[in-house]
Amino acid sequence: xxxxxxxxxxxxxxxxxxxxxxxxxxxxxxxxxxxxxxxxxxxxxxxxxxxxxxxxxxxxxxxxxxxxxxxxxxxxxxxxxxxxxxxxxxxxxxxxxxxxxxxxxxxxxxxxxxxxxxxxxxxxxxxxxxxxxxxxxxxxxxxxx
Numbered sequence: 001x002x003x004x005x006x007x008x009x010x011x012x013x014x015x016x017x018x019x020x021x022x023x024x025x026x027x028x029x030x031x032x033x034x035x036x037x038x039x040x041x042x043x044x045x046x047x048x049x050x051x052x053x054x055x056x057x058x059x060x061x062x063x064x065x066x067x068x069x070x071x072x073x074x075x076x077x078x079x080x081x082x083x084x085x086x087x088x089x090x091x092x093x094x095x096x097x098x099x100x101x102x103x104x105x106x107x108x109x110x111x112x113x114x115x116x117x118x119x120x121x122x123x124x125x126x127x128x129x130x131x132x133x134x135x136x137x138x139x140x141x142x143x144x145x
Contacts, residue, residue, distance in 0.1 A: 026109035048140040
């Protein structure tokens with residue numbers, strides 16, 4: 001169920017039934033699985049992602065499993081964008097899948113008034129879209145077409 005569908009359920013006609021008083025969690029999450037080629041390698045990660053863990057030149061560049069977790073504060077630290085990037089086991093149709101999990105998290109959801117949730121969702125979606133677009137290389141974007 002997408003955020004748009006969930007949000008419409010809570011609006012207007014259903015408020016009498018749902019009687020929302022506030023939110024204990026406010027998160028917009030996009031879970032992506034991206035195939036980076038024939039094998040999971042640091043080289044293939046670099047071909048597909050601008051966002052990478054850094055492996056210094058004096059260390060072997062032959063990593064086959066990578067996990068990165070980054071949290072970036074937004075909006076004067078009222079929101080956090082969490083980015084999780086991890087190589088996954090191969091599966092049918094994906095020889096080198098990578099999890100690219102983007103979460104826009106409101107730190108104090110109880111401070112967001114019900115009537116402002118829609119604008120919060122639009123803002124969260126715009127931030128996630130921007131980070132997604134910026135984090136992928138042109139080569140990776142072309143492979144989606």
